[in-house]
Amino acid sequence: MAEKLSSRVERLEGPDVERFFAKVVKGVSCWNWAGATRGSKQKRGCFWNGKKNVDAARWIFAKANPHQPIDGLCIRHKCDNPLCVNPEHLEIGTQADNVADMWARNRGNLEGIRAGAAKGREALQRNPSARPSGERHGLSKLTEEQVAEIRRLNGTASHKALGEMFGVHSTAIGRILRNQVWKGAAALKARGL
Numbered sequence: 513m514a515e516k517l518s519s520r521v522e523r524l525e526g527p528d529v530e531r532f533f534a535k536v537v538k539g540v541s542c543w544n545w546a547g548a549t550r551g552s553k554q555k556r557g558c559f560w561n562g563k564k565n566v567d568a569a570r571w572i573f574a575k576a577n578p579h580q581p582i583d584g585l586c587i588r589h590k591c592d593n594p595l596c597v598n599p600e601h602l603e604i605g606t607q608a609d610n611v612a613d614m615w616a617r618n619r620g621n622l623e624g625i626r627a628g629a630a631k632g633r634e635a636l637q638r639n640p641s642a643r644p645s646g647e648r649h650g651l652s653k654l655t656e657e658q659v660a661e662i663r664r665l666n667g668t669a670s671h672k673a674l675g676e677m678f679g680v681h682s683t684a685i686g687r688i689l690r691n692q693v694w695k696g697a698a699a700l701k702a703r704g705l
């Protein structure tokens with residue numbers, strides 16, 4: 513029988529490994545990262561590898577699975593605890609898997625967006641002059657919270673995937689991420705316009 517991954521990891525040695533585990537609080541199941549973190553809403557462990565800060569879960573996954581190529585792949589948490597660094601709870605996935613996870617988490621949100629979009633289309637059919645201009649199309653149905661969420665997810669998925677997730681065109685995502693919209697909208701609001 514193959515050796516358990518966690519016992520293999522417990523035998524890892526070296527100053528980096530020691531520094532790493534000095535920042536880990538092992539629970540019954542998850543090994544929680546108690547060191548520096550990054551990310552605002554979903555914090556992940558952040559570990560100095562001697563050259564730069566890297567994702568703690570990714571670092572230990574690579575140590576535990578030295579023959580597994582991970583370039584261009586994400587490290588996912590099977591336990592859904594983003595601070596967990598127990599290699600038994602980690603798996604590699606593609607960005608598409610991550611997007612699928614986000615979809616699942618945002619489903620309630622998404623249904624609301626879709627219902628709103630359907631209502632908008634009905635209203636348009638009744639009154640075609642209400643059609644939004646190309647520039648603003650798709651943006652007006654996003655709340656400020658959703659815009660913040662899109663900014664938070666920046667870099668985790670393509671503009672197209674984010675657009676699909678929030679029910680807007682990828683160009684709208686691009687504008688949000690380049691701060692071309694909403695900053696302007698907030699300024700107008702502040703001036704009472």
Ligand SMILES: [Zn+2]
Binds near residue numbers: 541542543591593598
């Ligand atoms: Zn875990």
